[in-house]
Amino acid sequence: xxxxxxxxxxxxxxxxxxxxxxxxxxxxxxxxxxxxxxxxxxxxxxxxxxxxxxxxxxxxxxxxxxxxxxxxxxxxxxxxxxxxxxxxxxxxxxxxxxxxxxxxxxxxxxxxxxxxxxxxxxxxxxxxxxxxxxxxxxxxxxxxxxxxxxxxxxxxxxxxxxxxxxxxxxxxxxxxxxxxxxxxxxxxxxxxxxxxxxxxxxxxxxxxxxxxxxxxxxxxxxxxxxxxxxxxxxxxxxxxxxxxxxxxxxxxxxxxxxxxxxxxxxxxxxxxxxxxxxxxxxxxxxxxxxxxxxxxxxxxxxxxxxxxxxxxxxxxxxxxxxxxxxxxxxxxxxxxxxxxxxxxxxxxxxxxxxxxxxxxxxxxxxxxxxxxxxxxxxxxxxxxxxxxxxxxxxxxxxxxxxxxxxxxxxxxxxxxxxxxxxxxxxxxxxxxxxxxxxxxxxxxxxxxxxxxxxxxxxxxxxxxxxxxxxxxxxxxxxxxxxxxxxxxxxxxxxxxxxxxxxxxxxxxxxxxxxxxxxxxxxxxxxxxx
Amino acid sequence: xxxxxxxxxxxxxxxxxxxxxxxxxxxxxxxxxxxxxxxxxxxxxxxxxxxxxxxxxxxxxxxxxxxxxxxxxxxxxxxxxxxxxxxxxxxxxxxxxxxxxxxxxxxxxxxxxxxxxxxxxxxxxxxxxxxxxxxxxxxxxxxxxxxxxxxxxxxxxxxxxxxxxxxxxxxxxxxxxxxxxxxxxxxxxxxxxxxxxxxxxxxxxxxxxxxxxxxxxxxxxxxxxxxxxxxxxxxxxxxxxxxxxxxxxxxxxxxxxxxxxxxxxxxxxxxxxxxxxxxxxxxxxxxxxx
Numbered sequence: 161x162x163x164x165x166x167x168x169x170x171x172x173x174x175x176x177x178x179x180x181x182x183x184x185x186x187x188x189x190x191x192x193x194x195x196x197x198x199x200x201x202x203x204x205x206x207x208x209x210x211x212x213x214x215x216x217x218x219x220x221x222x223x224x225x226x227x228x229x230x231x232x233x234x235x236x237x238x239x240x241x242x243x244x245x246x247x248x249x250x251x252x253x254x255x256x257x258x259x260x261x262x263x264x265x266x267x268x269x270x271x272x273x274x275x276x277x278x279x280x281x282x283x284x285x286x287x288x289x290x291x292x293x294x295x296x297x298x299x300x301x302x303x304x305x306x307x308x309x310x311x312x313x314x315x316x317x318x319x320x321x322x323x324x325x326x327x328x329x330x331x332x333x334x335x336x337x338x339x340x341x342x343x344x345x346x347x348x349x350x351x352x353x354x355x356x357x358x359x360x361x362x363x364x365x366x367x368x369x370x371x372x373x374x375x376x377x378x379x380x381x382x383x384x385x386x387x388x389x390x391x392x393x394x395x396x397x398x399x400x401x402x403x404x405x406x407x408x409x410x411x412x413x414x415x416x417x418x419x420x421x422x423x424x425x426x427x428x429x430x431x432x433x434x435x436x437x438x439x440x441x442x443x444x445x446x447x448x449x450x451x452x453x454x455x456x457x458x459x460x461x462x463x464x465x466x467x468x469x470x471x472x473x474x475x476x477x478x479x480x481x482x483x484x485x486x487x488x489x490x491x492x493x494x495x496x497x498x499x500x501x502x503x504x505x506x507x508x509x510x511x512x513x514x515x516x517x518x519x520x521x522x523x524x525x526x527x528x529x530x531x532x533x534x535x536x537x538x539x540x541x542x543x544x545x546x547x548x549x550x551x552x553x554x555x556x557x558x559x560x561x562x563x564x565x566x567x568x569x570x571x572x573x574x575x576x577x578x579x580x581x582x583x584x585x586x587x588x589x590x591x592x593x594x595x596x597x598x599x600x601x602x603x604x605x606x607x608x609x610x611x612x613x614x615x616x617x618x619x620x621x622x623x624x625x626x627x628x629x630x631x632x633x634x635x636x637x638x639x640x641x642x643x644x645x646x647x648x649x650x651x652x653x654x655x656x657x658x659x660x661x662x663x664x665x666x667x668x669x670x671x672x673x674x675x676x677x678x679x680x681x682x683x684x685x686x687x688x689x
Numbered sequence: 690x691x692x693x694x695x696x697x698x699x700x701x702x703x704x705x706x707x708x709x710x711x712x713x714x715x716x717x718x719x720x721x722x723x724x725x726x727x728x729x730x731x732x733x734x735x736x737x738x739x740x741x742x743x744x745x746x747x748x749x750x751x752x753x754x755x756x757x758x759x760x761x762x763x764x765x766x767x768x769x770x771x772x773x774x775x776x777x778x779x780x781x782x783x784x785x786x787x788x789x790x791x792x793x794x795x796x797x798x799x800x801x802x803x804x805x806x807x808x809x810x811x812x813x814x815x816x817x818x819x820x821x822x823x824x825x826x827x828x829x830x831x832x833x834x835x836x837x838x839x840x841x842x843x844x845x846x847x848x849x850x851x852x853x854x855x856x857x858x859x860x861x862x863x864x865x866x867x868x869x870x871x872x873x874x875x876x877x878x879x880x881x882x883x884x885x886x887x888x889x890x891x892x893x894x895x896x897x898x899x900x901x902x903x904x905x906x907x908x909x910x911x912x913x914x915x916x917x918x919x920x921x922x923x924x925x926x927x928x929x930x931x932x933x934x935x936x937x938x939x940x941x942x943x944x945x946x947x948x949x950x951x952x953x954x955x956x957x958x959x960x961x962x963x964x965x966x967x968x969x970x971x972x973x974x975x976x977x978x979x
Contacts, residue, residue: 304886306893385893387722387856387886405978414857415732420896421978427892427929428975429900432860434733648725 163188163629164565164590165580165622166639167245169254170196170573171268181573182272184247184254185580185591185622188629188639189239191256192622193272196573199618201625202272207258208239241639248291253277253312255298257286259639263300265312278314280378288393292406297423299383301390301410307383309423314378383426388412391456391646392443395422398450398467409452409466411440413646417454419466431469435462439646444516444532446547453532453550455513457647461534463550473553477513477534480543480558481506487538487566487582512537512644518547519572521596521607531596531607533577535567537643542567542579544596544607557605564588568640576612578619582640584633591619700817708821711786714814719877720807722856722887730853730861737862740771742849743801748772777801777863780901781872782855783889785953787815789874790848791822792951796943798843800869804850805862815850856889859897866903870944873921875954878914890921892928899930902972907934910968911948913958918966931970939969 167186171193172179181196189207194200244257247268254266254274261282267275284302291298291312301307394409406422407430417433417440420426438457445452445466452466459478464471486509515535523529523546532550534543544559565581565588572578576593583590593615596607631639700713720726731737740747748771779797781789784804793802806812826844853862876889885891890910898908908931910921925931939945945967949955958965 382892384896385891387894400978403978416860418860424979425929425976427896427899429896431865434861437732 161584162586163626163631164568164582164584166568167242168569168571168578168580169245169247170571171247171251173251183578184245186242186245187626188241188631190629192625193274194619194622195272196618199621201621203274205274244289246289246291248295249293250295255289255291257289261285287390290393290395292395299393299395301393303389305386305388305390307385307393307410309381309383311379383423384420386410386412388414391441394443394445396445409443411443411454413439415440433464433466433469435471441643441646442513442516444518447518447530451550453516455516457510457512459511477543478511480560481536481539484539484541487540506539514643515570517570519577519596520575524598524601533570537641538566540566546605546607549605559607561609576615584636592616593619709814709817711814714810716808716810722854726854728854730858734862734864736770738770739773745846746774746801748774775801776867777803778868779870780805780868783876784815784850785811787818787850788951788953789872789948792947794843794845794848795841798847800847802848805853805855806850807854809852812850812852819845819848856894859901863901865900868901869903869906871898871902871908873910874948874952875912878917890924892924895925895928899972904972904974906972908970909944909948912966913963915966922968925970930973932973934969934971945969
């Protein structure tokens with residue numbers, strides 16, 4: 161059993177004659193940096209080591225609601241896993257998020273060395289993180305729907321936020337005064353329910369009333385928020401009247417894609433891209449255009465003209481997936497579960513888009529083009545759509561490329577597409593390196609993967625890097641496959657509530673025979689590579 | 690949670706046009722805004738079938754609707770949505786049993802007013818009451834025939850209610866700058882600090898109110914909980930899209946008087962001799978891009 165890489169990213173450092181490419185991989189709690197040209201490991205870092213020195217990130221929460229949290233804190237200590245890994249636009253820093261809500265910033269130095277610069281504990285688990293083009297600001301969306309901005313590099317002097325300084329002043333006030341100052345939030349006159357009355361009594365009884373919620377000890381700003389779990393956050397820029405305007409695009413579990421102005425006017429909502437009927441999990445901007453692609457639990461990708469919020473078209477992906485294997489858990493005869501085994505095919509399952517990204521390729525005529533790469537949770541395939549196909553309203557062309565195992569993450573080193581795969585058995589390969597090629601100039605929608613054996617061979621140096629990282633199948637599944645959990649449990653009805661089906665007519669219409677719909681359209685082509 | 694089935698049966702026993710009785714529609718006063726209720730909502734404001742709620746305002750000559758009219762159906766809506774003459778302009782978020790709605794309706798008979806309520810039974814009560822009131826108005830003999838009470842302007846045709854979680858789905862119902870007034874009357878105070886994110890007024894939610902409100906539009910808040918009042922004032926006033934309306938001006942607003950007097954909670958507070966705290970805010974124009 162080996163631990164696959166849950167996140168990968170590439171860093172290109174400028175050199176004197178040529179630039180140096182590094183591949184940063186996250187394997188459980190470990191970061192390993194590979195010098196791509198040399199095929200050597202450049203540096204390693206792990207939360208296993210850091211765990212002993214860092215304070216437990218859950219402290220805040222524990223003091224807030226001690227009883228519920230005790231369960232998890234008594235569990236055997238485990239090094240926290242890396243759940244997000246991003247690189248700053250100028251390639252000088254990488255930022256990681258671990259499942260204990262810590263945001264860490266590393267400097268990347270010559271030779272691929274990592275220098276841990278800071279760690280900050282967010283109030284809620286970050287779900288999406290970005291570094292703005294200014295290379296100085298992190299924006300971070302969390303499970304509670306809030307988006308914060310933090311400086312990439314915290315200022316040297318311990319930041320005394322306004323709240324913190326107010327708090328310090330307060331501590332000088334004697335306890336007696338504090339008691340006198342305390343005023344319950346409600347009075348007996350306030351008309352309320354039994355519960356609220358009880359809460360009031362409890363408040364009255366609690367004499368030493370202090371605001372327990374400690375403010376974050378580092379500089380941060382709340383930019384915007386949804387009352388829903390955030391799933392993705394993007395920063396977009398657009399030139400209007402010769403000025404660059406920044407926007408924050410956020411997606412949530414309740415089908416919304418919101419366009420807000422970038423800081424410092426992030427309180428202004430410019431619009432929404434409305435139309436999804438299930439959760440949105442991933443967003444992807446198409447470079448050089450005003451197109452935004454969103455995907456999630458719907459059978460289609462949605463292609464938006466994001467400045468106006470208008471839907472350009474839907475791009476079906478479920479039809480292309482039918483017949484593909486679905487890798488999940490099977491219960492064996494002896495009662496044990498065998499994970500990561502093929503379980504039926506996609507026709508028994510629903511779409512959960514886990515990755516959307518763009519990659520450059522050279523087309524058959526030798527011109528530079530961009531392709532959209534789509535991955536779905538537990539589906540061992542990659543879907544490729546040249547972005548110029550997205551603009552056309554009627555053409556439907558998607559290339560499906562089979563992979564050995566479900567893809568976990570994708571990154572590009574120049575024009576080399578590196579895919580991390582969920583190969584858990586010893587000896588299965590966890591990374592593939594490929595180039596996108598267009599075999600036929602007349603067949604513009606057809607793009608294939610051509611293995612780049614040289615690069616792949618050089619990445620073999622990572623084979624032993626996960627030695628000692630242990631996780632069972634269940635833990636791996638939890639770490640890798642969380643997108644499908646965003647789907648709402650439909651169908652349950654609270655007694656007395658209306659039996660109104662959550663699925664609306666649009667959904668019912670798209671359901672039957674997805675493949676046939678694809679084939680019926682003249683221009684539609686679904687290729688199996 | 691709704692009452693036992695016999696309550697539901699009793700609701701249905703009444704004959705058409707008879708006023709619904711509140712006691713058959715009672716529901717626990719708190720709902721968790723974060724949970725996935727079994728909600729129905731349009732995927733886009735233009736997909737909302739307002740015709741069911743305001744049949745009197747369905748446009749008779751669709752050709753009269755200009756092409757760029759946001760009410761008109763968007764081409765990507767596969768199913769037909771009737772065009773409306775008017776859009777909803779006034780929203781009562783958390784309308785409860787609809788006291789404010791039915792008091793406002795005759796005062797602005799040409800404006801569509803919508804109540805939004807998260808509790809199913811309560812929203813149903815308001816819908817049933819609107820239907821009953823409309824029928825009553827229709828059946829009333831014209832004033833010239835010597836009716837005892839004069840007919841109500843608008844005949845309650847301009848008021849309706851939907852069950853919705855506005856904290857999550859406000860932009861599903863309303864387009865940008867569609868509303869002129871939003872009422873937040875006696876919201877759930879959520880006393881515990883941990884629950885403050887569930888409050889109907891927060892720094893981040895205020896951006897959504899600003900989005901659906903036209904510049905110059907108003908947000909009316911009223912509560913009997915001073916702590917919550919302070920919270921709402923603090924958060925709305927701190928939001929760059931809103932400015933508090935001076936108290937003198939607010940008191941001159943007819944809506945404020947109606948809100949104090951006619952809301953169900955307002956009456957309850959009155960009976961108990963409690964205090965009512967009112968604050969009104971105006972939606973400012975968006976600033977130019979930096």
